[in-house]
Amino acid sequence: MEEKEKRYRQILRACGVRPTRRRILILQAITEANRPVSAAELMARHRRMGLTMDRATLYRTLNLFLEKGLVERFSSGDSSFRFGAGTRHEQAEAEKSSAHHLGRDSFRHDHPHFFCTSCGRMSCLAGDAVQVQLTAGNQALPGRALKIEVRIDGICQECCEKMEMDH
Numbered sequence: 001m002e003e004k005e006k007r008y009r010q011i012l013r014a015c016g017v018r019p020t021r022r023r024i025l026i027l028q029a030i031t032e033a034n035r036p037v038s039a040a041e042l043m044a045r046h047r048r049m050g051l052t053m054d055r056a057t058l059y060r061t062l063n064l065f066l067e068k069g070l071v072e073r074f075s076s077g078d079s080s081f082r083f084g085a086g087t088r089h090e091q092a093e094a095e096k097s098s099a100h101h102l103g104r105d106s107f108r109h110d111h112p113h114f115f116c117t118s119c120g121r122m123s124c125l126a127g128d129a130v131q132v133q134l135t136a137g138n139q140a141l142p143g144r145a146l147k148i149e150v151r152i153d154g155i156c157q158e159c160c161e162k163m164e165m166d167h
């Protein structure tokens with residue numbers, strides 16, 4: 001068995017998910033993407049690999065991963081969510097510590113994102129790209145904040161260039 005596959009198998013087990021081949025592939029695709037991806041992008045990736053997967057199975061798997069904290073979900077400027085590696089994932093990895101280090105292909109998305117409303121691509125921004133400051137003591141909030149999601153909607157460079165060429 002490939003080393004990488006073994007690692008994903010362990011992460012799934014650590015989070016209480018039975019590691020089937022399909023689940024491993026989906027988790028790997030999400031973790032190794034350098035940006036949050038949509039279900040449609042995951043479907044396309046599977047097709048490129050010559051694999052078939054129906055939408056219902058994919059959504060069921062994504063929901064299971066969400067429930068277990070293996071992936072995180074981000075709202076986008078369109079009607080579908082984008083998925084990225086979650087925090088439980090990182091913990092599961094840390095518990096096994098030094099022996100298996102995920103290294104650069106482990107990606108946690110606790111930073112702002114840029115969403116292109118033209119092509120639908122979501123990309124990651126540096127953590128300090130946008131500063132969100134809560135007022136002291138969180139008095140402006142009606143409760144305790146657990147997560148802040150920052151997304152900038154706009155047109156990506158590639159789409160900007162395409163639009164200019166069309167004119």
Ligand SMILES: [Zn+2]
Nearest residue numbers: 035036109124
């Ligand atoms: Zn990100």
Ligand SMILES: [Zn+2]
Nearest residue numbers: 116119156159
């Ligand atoms: Zn674009």
